[in-house]
Amino acid sequence: QVQLVESGGGLVQAGGSLRLSCAGSGGAFGRYAVGWFRQAPGKEREFVGSINWTGLNRYYADSVKGRFTITRDNAKRTVYLQMNTPKPEDTAVYYCAADAGFPSRVAIDYEYWGQGTQVTVSS
Numbered sequence: 001q002v003q004l005v006e007s008g009g010g011l012v013q014a015g016g017s018l019r020l021s022c023a024g025s026g027g028a029f030g031r032y033a034v035g036w037f038r039q040a041p042g043k044e045r046e047f048v049g050s051i052n053w054t055g056l057n058r059y060y061a062d063s064v065k066g067r068f069t070i071t072r073d074n075a076k077r078t079v080y081l082q083m084n085t086p087k088p089e090d091t092a093v094y095y096c097a098a099d100a101g102f103p104s105r106v107a108i109d110y111e112y113w114g115q116g117t118q119v120t121v122s123s
Helices: none
Strands: 002-007 010-013 017-025 033-039 047-053 058-061 069-073 078-084 092-099 116-123
Touching: 002 047, 002 092, 010 017, 010 058, 010 069, 017 033, 033 078, 047 069, 047 078, 058 069, 078 092
Parallel strands: 010 116
Antiparallel strands: 002 017, 017 078, 033 047, 033 092, 047 058, 069 078, 092 116
């Protein structure tokens, strides 16, 4: 069993930066792929990016490619989402998810989920 806790959300100005953290406890978190997803009001949950357990393979949604970066520190059992030059359309609740399989772009492929952290980007 893996427990995930996101932190770092808040209010940020467009063009600024923000770093979200996803701390994992229990289980072999260091061996799990981690995905970041987001959900804005009235919209479906969407893929943001994912990283495999080694950190060598990363995948991003086209909407955030070149602006957001996912990294991980397995010694600290933490995965990070660095958000650079965020836009108002990035406003959403951000969730991290973990799974023992491939770092999928599909939410249903992930077994464990955090509670989410709100990110609001002001224009």
